[in-house]
């Protein structure tokens with residue numbers, strides 16, 4: 001129902017994976033879609049496929065995104081772009097931390113700062129933040145990844161407070177593993193290698209499952225706010241409990257996991 005109220009969307013991370021699928025779905029629902037990513041060639045491909053308006057922009061460049069949204073009335077903002085790094089803080093360099101904060105958190109906040117006022121004025125709009133189970137559970141991913149995703153979880157909640165009184169809806173979609181190219185980028189390996197390592201023989205959610213979740217949240221009547229959708233593979237379960245026992249220099253882990 002709410003799709004009939006909305007005309008325009010902006011999707012970050014539209015050159016790949018979930019953002020691509022979400023942009024394509026929003027186009028299929030009749031919206032004008034501004035598709036944002038750095039890879040101009042992929043965005044042109046998406047344009048040819050479904051008619052998005054491509055914007056090859058680095059979203060960590062605040063001046064560039066400010067210019068991008070200037071004069072646009074965006075009804076649906078999807079903060080989907082994300083980067084992730086392997087290792088713990090012990091293996092991090094400065095760029096690992098800065099890039100994740102810039103892309104996963106800072107850009108999302110700036111886009112909300114730039115786009116929410118128009119939604120408030122029009123008394124209509126929807127912000128969808130694609131976070132991660134890493135924002136809610138600790139499993140030894142990169143610390144900055146966990147931190148930025150936890151921050152966007154909080155941002156999603158706080159935005160509802162900031163927009164109180166207007167018909168502006170906010171949905172966080174918190175996925176577990178989804179079959180995209182992100183693991184190839186994280187490990188700097190080929191798509192084929194990443195596929196073999198992370199997806200082959202497993203029952204993993206697809207980009208279309210995430211697009212379904214976005215469609216569901218946006219399509220509810222505007223008096224309904226779907227606050228959060230946690231979408232995990234059935235065969236991926238966070239939790240368990242391990243406790244370490246120190247024996248000499250060794251730590252022996254005991255417990256379920």
Ligand SMILES: NC(=O)c1ccc[n+]([C@@H]2O[C@H](COP(=O)([O-])OP(=O)(O)OC[C@H]3O[C@@H](n4cnc5c(N)ncnc54)[C@H](OP(=O)(O)O)[C@@H]3O)[C@@H](O)[C@H]2O)c1
Nearest residue numbers: 013015016017018037038039059081082132177178180182
């Ligand atoms: N796949 C999973 O298992 C999984 C699980 C949980 C959460 N997530 C989250 O889901 C979201 C989508 O991930 P995905 O799996 O679809 O990953 P993906 O295929 O690697 O796509 C990441 C997107 O982010 C864009 N991006 C990265 N840095 C950018 C920058 N500086 N400026 C503009 N765009 C930038 C990339 O575009 P360019 O390269 O063209 O810049 C690309 O379109 C991310 O926020 C990710 O953290 C993924």
